[in-house]
Amino acid sequence: MRMPSYRTRSAALAAALATAVLVLASPAAQADDDDGWQPYHGQDYDAPAGTLCPFHLHITDLLDQEETKTVGRYPDGSPEKVLWRGPLILRYTNVDTGAQVDRDQSGRATEYRLPDGSTLWDVPRSSHISAKVHPGNPYHAVGDYVFSGGAVLLVHPDQQVEVLAQHQVENLCQTLA
Template sequence: MRRTLLTLTVLAALCGTAATAPASAADRTPTAAETTTETMTTTTADTSTEAPSVWEPAPPTPSFDYPAGARCDFPVHAEAILDEVVQRVLETHPDGTPKRVAYKGPLVMRVTNTATGSHFDADAGGSAVVEYRPDGSQRWLVLGPVLTTFRANGGNVPRGVYTIDGAYILDITADRTKTLTMLHGGTDDICARVAR
């Protein structure tokens, strides 16, 4: 419990406010305090606006397909078999589009080697605060597991499909290059799990 509180404090500091710290991955149900309408004000010079922050269902998690060699050595398909993710807009850009959004809730992604039918059900139900930037880049501050992919030469992790778990930052450029900064935790190579 002490480690979780320390990690939340670190993530809150990275987010710039304690009010935006994600709940732990085990905390799947919004508390009464979380479901009340709150506002968050920024003091930066980017003229961001206040946004009501109530938990609501997030858009469905999209499935994905990659041919052999794109992410794994074989063709791979992934789809959500459990998706109860909720979101809360914490801050908006001046045009009203989301700038900072918190996500949490159960998410299980089934990753299948479509050449053999071998599959693995990956827990991807981490909690995150995602900053959406005008240039299309993103910064994810995450606590718990998330499923993501890396293309060849597309970041600081080898090509593949991974569950990343722990406390970490994922920076994604507009061209989808990803930089993973682990604070605590590790990665699980899902291509290796479904290679048979």
């Protein structure tokens, strides 16, 4: 899935400079009950040269059947805990050279929207998530990353991505260079 993935899992994160996309659910929340699941569809994404990669990067869906479900709310009714699931396959293109790679970001994730405006993404070992890290991020090198095999990402209120835990990571800027 995407998360801190090609597009952010929430509209707010998708518009953020540092985007993260992912999908997971806690074991107790992974019941077969489909009540409350809503479709989520991201948008194509363009990063001009120098904003993520040294080249113009274009990201588009090949398959997007993600769903979200809010399972926890703050007293004011705003979402506190959101589950993500579903298939997501994205195509990453180096527009300058035409080189392309497809990445499966399917799976599950849990998004925790924290009171300070941060978002914590918890992605299980069986799932994937991606994150866009822009120039000026004090926590991680610039690039567009896909995390597989589990990850925990914190997106700060200023939309800077901090990687708290990861298993496997690929910088698509290096892959497509």
